[in-house]
Amino acid sequence: MPLRIPSFRAPRLRVKRQENRPNAAQRGYCDNAHKQWRMAVLVRDAYQCQSCGKICGGKRDAHADHILPISEGGARYDLENGQCLCAACHGRKTLRENREHPQQGQGTSTRSGQ
Numbered sequence: 473m474p475l476r477i478p479s480f481r482a483p484r485l486r487v488k489r490q491e492n493r494p495n496a497a498q499r500g501y502c503d504n505a506h507k508q509w510r511m512a513v514l515v516r517d518a519y520q521c522q523s524c525g526k527i528c529g530g531k532r533d534a535h536a537d538h539i540l541p542i543s544e545g546g547a548r549y550d551l552e553n554g555q556c557l558c559a560a561c562h563g564r565k566t567l568r569e570n571r572e573h574p575q576q577g578q579g580t581s582t583r584s585g586q
């Protein structure tokens with residue numbers, strides 16, 4: 473009779489990467505204009521997450537988010553279209569957006585509102 477060792481390891485949850493998703497540089501997140509926009513958004517919001525209210529502790533935790541995604545016609549460098557989010561809230565928002573608009577990020581069409 474084989475000995476069964478009762479052990480259970482919870483599987484690590486992994487965010488499924490979108491195939492064909494351009495990298496950060498291809499999406500225009502590495503140029504100076506974006507860096508300036510990002511910094512202006514974070515300073516204006518005093519590094520406070522606009523979703524949960526948490527004060528973001530460091531560079532990696534404070535994310536500048538486009539309120540209306542660029543892929544949906546949101547302005548890329550408009551301060552009014554930016555908000556500070558903590559990494560967790562930004563991740564949740566991005567997942568929600570990807571669920572609602574699975575085509576996003578492929579760069580084939582820009583759905584601008586009419």
Ligand SMILES: [Zn+2]
Nearest residue numbers: 521524558561
């Ligand atoms: Zn948050």
